[in-house]
Each structure stands twice: as structure tokens, then as C-alpha cells.
Amino acid sequence: MSSPTAPLRVASLLPAATEIVAALGAADRLVGVSHECDWPAAVRGLPVLTRPRVGATGTSREIHDAISKQAVSALAVYDVDLVALAAARPDVIVTQDLCDVCAVPFDAVRRAIAEVGLESTKLVSLKPLDLKGIWRSIDAVAEALELEDRGHALVEQLQARMQAVHARARRLPRTPRVLTIEWLDPVMIGATWMPELVQLAGGRPLVAQTGQKAPVLDARALAKLSPAPDIVVLKPCGFTLARSLMEIETITRLFEGLRWPACDGGEIFLCDGNAYFNRPGPRIVESLEILAACVHSFDFRDLGAKHAASFQRLGVRRGRV
Numbered sequence: 001m002s003s004p005t006a007p008l009r010v011a012s013l014l015p016a017a018t019e020i021v022a023a024l025g026a027a028d029r030l031v032g033v034s035h036e037c038d039w040p041a042a043v044r045g046l047p048v049l050t051r052p053r054v055g056a057t058g059t060s061r062e063i064h065d066a067i068s069k070q071a072v073s074a075l076a077v078y079d080v081d082l083v084a085l086a087a088a089r090p091d092v093i094v095t096q097d098l099c100d101v102c103a104v105p106f107d108a109v110r111r112a113i114a115e116v117g118l119e120s121t122k123l124v125s126l127k128p129l130d131l132k133g134i135w136r137s138i139d140a141v142a143e144a145l146e147l148e149d150r151g152h153a154l155v156e157q158l159q160a161r162m163q164a165v166h167a168r169a170r171r172l173p174r175t176p177r178v179l180t181i182e183w184l185d186p187v188m189i190g191a192t193w194m195p196e197l198v199q200l201a202g203g204r205p206l207v208a209q210t211g212q213k214a215p216v217l218d219a220r221a222l223a224k225l226s227p228a229p230d231i232v233v234l235k236p237c238g239f240t241l242a243r244s245l246m247e248i249e250t251i252t253r254l255f256e257g258l259r260w261p262a263c264d265g266g267e268i269f270l271c272d273g274n275a276y277f278n279r280p281g282p283r284i285v286e287s288l289e290i291l292a293a294c295v296h297s298f299d300f301r302d303l304g305a306k307h308a309a310s311f312q313r314l315g316v317r318r319g320r321v
Contacts, residue, residue, distance in 0.1 A: 177229050
């Protein structure tokens with residue numbers, strides 16, 4: 001009798017992929033993760049295979065400038081730990097080919113594999129630009145792990161939960177104009193899958209289009225924005241709620257002099273942009289629930305209570321907190 005095949009050893013180089021692997025019930029196959037992978041809690045003790053070249057300290061503007069300087073110099077923002085990668089000996093590596101600021105670039109991963117002699121390792125690269133792309137990412141990881149049935153079931157479950165939120169929102173009489181912001185200084189507007197999430201939450205997305213990279217708006221463009229937003233949702237990429245609150249002065253300055261209905265009504269919300277919204281994985285459903293609780297706070301007060309620790313109304317009014 002032949003011995004059963006050992007489960008594939010998996011390395012994930014981005015948080016969303018780690019969450020996908022875990023949601024597929026394969027967290028025990030992970031032999032390494034990125035320095036940013038923190039969910040579920042069980043992955044936090046795994047070998048870390050990447051490291052940042054740019055520190056995450058300083059203001060939003062300082063972080064942006066440091067990353068921009070790296071890009072201008074054609075230097076990567078992240079490195080692969082070659083020693084740790086060789087020790088992990090993964091059969092499958094999941095990485096991305098979407099954003100060099102978000103994770104190790106695809107070409108850098110490919111070079112690292114060659115350098116440590118892991119040419120036979122399967123490389124799965126994810127590039128989701130919209131919700132369909134997220135579902136395809138889940139299917140791709142599931143296929144690489146030989147768990148196709150689990151992947152299909154997971155996608156169906158996540159889609160059903162999102163449609164349940166949308167069905168509730170569709171019955172509401174109001175469709176407020178919503179602006180989502182994914183970086184504070186400079187101001188970057190939430191794009192890719194965010195316009196879809198806004199629509200599913202019962203809102204009308206402003207500025208960005210589905211699948212688009214984040215547009216950057218200066219103070220003049222924000223002041224001239226027409227139509228102006230009824231609701232603003234801030235969810236700085238990579239920032240927890242507590243980290244974002246450290247920049248309350250930046251947030252306050254952002255709204256100085258803006259004659260937006262959102263400012264008049266105090267309809268400005270700050271969300272955890274580290275755990276939600278910016279990770280194209282299973283928790284995109286929780287992101288939608290949080291967004292619905294911002295867009296229709298009364299009608300989705302149950303979801304607001306469910307996610308109370310992950311967002312808050314700022315009550316910024318014309319430059320005052």
C-alpha cells in the first residue's frame with residue numbers, strides 16, 4: 001500500500017493570501033508568512049519571510065514620501081528573507097502582482113526562488129482589481145492547494161453574505177453619495193473594489209471607478225468636488241483605528257473649509273484600514289458590513305454594534321472635531 005501524499009507546504013507573502021489559506025481550512029499547511037500577516041491569530045508565530053525597507057513610523061505624508069523616494073530610486077519597499085525562505089522549503093508560494101507598496105513585488109519573489117534553489121516551487125500570483133478578482137484569487141489559491149471544492153464553497157458563502165447586505169440596502173429609500181479615502185496625506189480615494197462595496201452598501205460612489213487605481217486629490221480638487229459627499233469613510237491602508245487616530249490633526253485639516261453635506265451632518269467615519277477594506281480576501285465581507293453601518297447607520301445598527309470596535313463616527317464639522 002502506498003503512503004498518503006504529505007500536504008503541500010505553503011508560504012504566503014501577503015495578508016489577504018494568508019487569510020484565504022486559513023479560510024480554506026489549510027492554516028496548518030503554512031510554513032511561512034509575511035511580516036504583515038496577523039490574521040488569524042494562529043499565524044502570528046510562524047516564520048516571517050519578508051521585511052520592510054521603509055519604516056511605518058511618522059505621519060502619513062512622511063511615510064508616503066519615504067516610499068516615493070524608494071520608488072524613484074528603483075528600490076523595492078520590501079525584501080525577501082532568503083535564509084528564512086530556504087528553511088521554510090515551501091511547495092507553493094502565494095504572492096501578488098498588484099501593488100509594489102503593499103507587498104513584495106512579483107519579480108523579486110521570482111528572483112528569490114531562483115537564488116535559494118526552489119525552482120520547483122509553484123508560484124501563485126494574485127492581482128484582484130474588483131470583487132470578481134477576489135473570488136478568482138480564492139479559487140486560484142484553492143486550486144494550488146488542491147482544495148478546489150472548498151474554494152468554490154467559500155466563494156459561494158461569501159457572496160451570499162454580501163448579497164444579504166445588499167438586499168437590505170436595496171430596500172432603503174435613500175442612496176447617499178459616499179466618498180471613501182484610503183490615504184490621508186496626500187488624499188487618495190478608495191478605488192479597485194471599493195466602488196462596488198459602496199453600491200452593495202446602498203450608496204453612490206464618488207470619484208473612483210471599479211478596477212481603477214486610487215486617484216489622488218489635492219485640497220483644490222476636494223473643495224471643487226461636485227456632487228459633494230453626504231458621507232465620508234476614511235480607512236487608511238495599513239492603519240489600525242488607533243494608528244489613524246494619532247493623525248487626528250491631519251484629518252481635521254483635511255476638512256477645513258469644505259462645504260460638504262458630510263461635514264454639515266457630521267457624517268464622517270474612521271475605520272480600521274489594516275484589517276478591513278484593503279485586504280482582498282475573506283474579510284471583504286466584514287468590510288462591507290462596516291461600510292453599510294456607516295452609509296445607513298440607523299438601518300444597519302445591528303452591523304454597527306457587531307463591528308463597534310472597528311470604526312467610529314468622528315463628528316468632524318468644518319474643520320472641528
